[in-house]
Amino acid sequence: MYARREYCINCHLCEVYCVAAHSKSRDVWKAFKREGLRGTHRLRVEERRPESLPVHCRHCDEPQCVQGCISGAMVKDPETGIVYCHEDKCVGCWTCVASCPYGAVRPGYRNGRPVALKCDLCRDLLEPACVAHCPNRALVYEGGTT
Amino acid sequence: MSAIRMNPPEFRVVRDEEKCIKCLVCVRQCGFEAQQYDPEEDRVYSLDENCVACQRCVCLCPTRALRIERNPVPYKLNAHWTPEHIHNINKQAATGGVLLTGMGNDKPYPAYFDRLLLNASQVTNPSIDPLREPMELRTYLGSRPDYLGGEKDRYFGPTPLVPIETPIMFTAISYGAISHQAFEALARAAKAYGTLFNTGEGGLPEDLYEYADHAIVQVASGRFGVHSEYLNAARVIEIKIGQGAKPGIGGHLPGEKITASIAATRMIPEGTDALSPAPHHDIYSIEDLRQLILTLKEATRYTKPVSVKIAAVHNVAAIASGIARAGADIIAIDGFRGGTGAAPLMIRDHVGIPIELAIAAVDQRLREEGIRNRVSLVAAGGFRSSADVVKAIALGADAVYIGTAALVALGCHLCQKCYTGKCSWGIATQDPYKTRRLNPEIGAERLYNLLHGWSHEIKEMLGGMGINSIESLRGNRLHLRGVGLTEAELKLLGVKHAGEGM
Numbered sequence: 001m002y003a004r005r006e007y008c009i010n011c012h013l014c015e016v017y018c019v020a021a022h023s024k025s026r027d028v029w030k031a032f033k034r035e036g037l038r039g040t041h042r043l044r045v046e047e048r049r050p051e052s053l054p055v056h057c058r059h060c061d062e063p064q065c066v067q068g069c070i071s072g073a074m075v076k077d078p079e080t081g082i083v084y085c086h087e088d089k090c091v092g093c094w095t096c097v098a099s100c101p102y103g104a105v106r107p108g109y110r111n112g113r114p115v116a117l118k119c120d121l122c123r124d125l126l127e128p129a130c131v132a133h134c135p136n137r138a139l140v141y142e143g144g145t146t
Numbered sequence: 147m148s149a150i151r152m153n154p155p156e157f158r159v160v161r162d163e164e165k166c167i168k169c170l171v172c173v174r175q176c177g178f179e180a181q182q183y184d185p186e187e188d189r190v191y192s193l194d195e196n197c198v199a200c201q202r203c204v205c206l207c208p209t210r211a212l213r214i215e216r217n218p219v220p221y222k223l224n225a226h227w228t229p230e231h232i233h234n235i236n237k238q239a240a241t242g243g244v245l246l247t248g249m250g251n252d253k254p255y256p257a258y259f260d261r262l263l264l265n266a267s268q269v270t271n272p273s274i275d276p277l278r279e280p281m282e283l284r285t286y287l288g289s290r291p292d293y294l295g296g297e298k299d300r301y302f303g304p305t306p307l308v309p310i311e312t313p314i315m316f317t318a319i320s321y322g323a324i325s326h327q328a329f330e331a332l333a334r335a336a337k338a339y340g341t342l343f344n345t346g347e348g349g350l351p352e353d354l355y356e357y358a359d360h361a362i363v364q365v366a367s368g369r370f371g372v373h374s375e376y377l378n379a380a381r382v383i384e385i386k387i388g389q390g391a392k393p394g395i396g397g398h399l400p401g402e403k404i405t406a407s408i409a410a411t412r413m414i415p416e417g418t419d420a421l422s423p424a425p426h427h428d429i430y431s432i433e434d435l436r437q438l439i440l441t442l443k444e445a446t447r448y449t450k451p452v453s454v455k456i457a458a459v460h461n462v463a464a465i466a467s468g469i470a471r472a473g474a475d476i477i478a479i480d481g482f483r484g485g486t487g488a489a490p491l492m493i494r495d496h497v498g499i500p501i502e503l504a505i506a507a508v509d510q511r512l513r514e515e516g517i518r519n520r521v522s523l524v525a526a527g528g529f530r531s532s533a534d535v536v537k538a539i540a541l542g543a544d545a546v547y548i549g550t551a552a553l554v555a556l557g558c559h560l561c562q563k564c565y566t567g568k569c570s571w572g573i574a575t576q577d578p579y580k581t582r583r584l585n586p587e588i589g590a591e592r593l594y595n596l597l598h599g600w601s602h603e604i605k606e607m608l609g610g611m612g613i614n615s616i617e618s619l620r621g622n623r624l625h626l627r628g629v630g631l632t633e634a635e636l637k638l639l640g641v642k643h644a645g646e647g648m
Binding site for chain 1: 165167168169170171174175206208209572577578579582583584585587588
C-alpha cells in the first residue's frame with residue numbers, strides 16, 4: 001500500500017473509515033458517536049499545505065516495533081507479512097511508537113486501556129478501508145508481502 | 147468602518163448535529179471558507195454568506211449530515227423587482243464594478259431542444275437494434291470538394307478530413323481557465339474515445355503533447371501559446387472569433403492565476419494578466435479572416451483543417467457564409483447557453499441567440515448557397531444530453547462541442563463561481579491545494595463513460611428512426627417535430643409541427 005502525494009486532498013476520510021473499520025459496528029456514525037473511537041485511526045494524514053499525505057505502516061521486513069515489543073503483542077504474520085498488534089496483549093509501553101522509523105504507530109486508548117494503534121491492512125477485509133474509501137485514489141493497495 | 151451587508155446570504159448550510167461526527171472534512175474541503183471549526187468550543191459551524199452551493203461538503207460528508215438550502219428572502223413579492231435585481235444593485239452600489247459570473251446563461255429563455263421531438267419507425271419502415279446491427283457514429287470533419295476532383299478548382303489546397311468516433315467533442319476550455327488536471331482529463335478521454343478536445347486559447351502544455359493528435363488548437367485574439375510546433379502538432383486549428391457566453395467580449399485571465407506553468411504555456415511573463423482583445427486586431431473583414439486561415443494553412447503545409455469559431459449572433463447565417471467562402475473547413479457556432487470561466491453577467495445573460503435557431507439558419511443558408519459541402523458545422527452551447535445532440539445534428543450540425551456537460555462529469559455543480567478561482571472541485575482554480583482534488587485518471591474515466599453513455603443513447607435513437615449512420619441524420623429535419631412553437635419559430639427551424647405527417 002502506498003500513497004500518491006499528488007492526489008491526496010487532505011480530506012482525512014481515510015482516517016474516518018479506518019476508525020469505522022476497526023470498530024465493533026463497522027459503522028462510521030456508531031464508531032464515532034456510540035463506541036467513542038474518535039481519534040483511534042491507525043494512519044494519519046500529515047499536512048503542510050498545499051500538500052498532505054497519509055502516513056501509514058510499511059509492514060517492514062524487519063519491523064523494529066516487533067523487535068522492541070516487550071509483551072509480544074506486536075507480531076508480523078509470517079504468511080501475509082502484515083505487522084499488527086494484539087491489542088489485548090499490549091501494555092502501552094510505547095516502545096513501538098518510539099522505535100518506528102516512519103512514525104506509523106500511534107499511542108492511543110481503546111476500551112479504556114492504552115493500546116498501540118497501527119495499521120493491520122484491514123486483515124479481515126478484501127481491501128483496506130482507507131484505500132476503498134479514498135475519494136481521489138490517492139491510496140493504492142497492491143497486496144504483496146511488503 | 148464596516149458597511150452594512152445589504153444582501154442576505156443566498157444559501158444556508160444545514161448541519162444535522164445528530165449525524166455530524168465532526169470529522170471536519172467539510173471544513174477542509176470548502177473552497178469559500180463557509181465551513182468553520184472552532185477548536186476551543188469543539189464546534190463545527192457555517193458562515194452562510196460565504197456558501198456558493200457548490201456541494202463539495204455535501205458530497206464528501208461521510209455521514210450525509212449536510213444539506214445546502216436556498217435561503218428564503220422574505221422581500222415583499224414583486225414580479226418586476228426580483229431579489230436577483232436587488233442583490234445585483236447592492237453589489238454594484240458597494241463596488242462600482244461590472245458584475246461577473248461564470249458558466250452559461252441561466253435565465254429562463256426558451257430551450258428549443260425541449261420543444262423538439264424525434265421520430266421513430268413503426269410498421270412501414272423497420273427500426274434497427276444497435277446491439278445487433280452495425281451502427282455508424284463515426285463522422286468526418288472538414289471540407290468536401292464541390293464535385294469529384296473539384297478541390298483543384300479552389301484557390302487553396304485541400305486539407306484532410308478528420309474522423310471522430312462519436313459526434314461529440316470537448317469544447318475549448320483553456321489551461322488557465324481550468325487546472326492542468328482538468329485539462330489533462332479532457333485530453334486523455336478524447337484520445338481514449340477517438341474524439342477531439344480543444345485547447346482553448348491558452349496553448350497546449352508541454353507535457354500534454356502526447357495528446358496533440360486529438361487536439362483542436364485555438365488561435366485566439368491574444369495569440370497565447372501559438373507557435374509553429376503547436377500548430378503542427380494539432381489535428382485541427384481553430385481561430386476563435388467569439389464565444390457564446392460573451393459574444394463581442396475579450397478575455398481576462400488575472401495575473402494571480404498565471405502560474406509558472408501557465409506562463410510558459412501561454413508564452414507570457416509569470417504573474418501578468420493575460421488579456422485577450424475583443425476582436426483580432428488583424429481581422430476586420432472576411433478578407434482579413436481569409437488571410438489568417440491561409441496563413442495557418444501555409445504554416446502547416448495544408449495538413450490541418452482550419453475551424454473558425456463564432457458566437458451565435460443575429461446575423462450568424464451571413465457571417466457563416468462568409469467564413470465558408472474565406473476558406474474555413476469547419477465552422478463552430480457557440481450558442482447563448484455556452485459556458486465561460488468569467489464573463490460580465492449582463493453580457494452572458496443578454497447577448498446572443500439560441501444555438502438551435504443558429505444551426506438551422508446556418509445550415510439552411512449554406513445549403514441554399516450550395517456551399518454546405520465546403521464546411522463541417524459544429525454546434526456548441528448548452529448540450530445537456532444525447533437527445534440535445536441528436537436534435538442538433540438533425541437540425542444540420544455535423545458534430546457538437548460539449549463543455550459544461552464535460553465539467554459536470556468532472557465534478558462541477560454549476561455554482562457559477564469560476565471567475566473567483568476558488569473552485570472547490572479543483573476544476574476552475576490554480577490553487578495547488580485544490581487542483582489536486584481532480585485526479586486526471588478518475589476524470590478521464592468519467593468523461594469516457596459520459597461519451598460512451600451518450601453515444602450508446604444516440605445509437606438507440608438513430609436505430610429507432612431506422613437510420614444506421616449519424617451522417618444520414620445530418621440536416622434530416624423530417625425527423626424532427628416541434629411542439630408549442632409559433633409559425634415563425636417552425637419556419638426558422640425548418641421543422642413541421644407535431645401531428646403533421648411527412
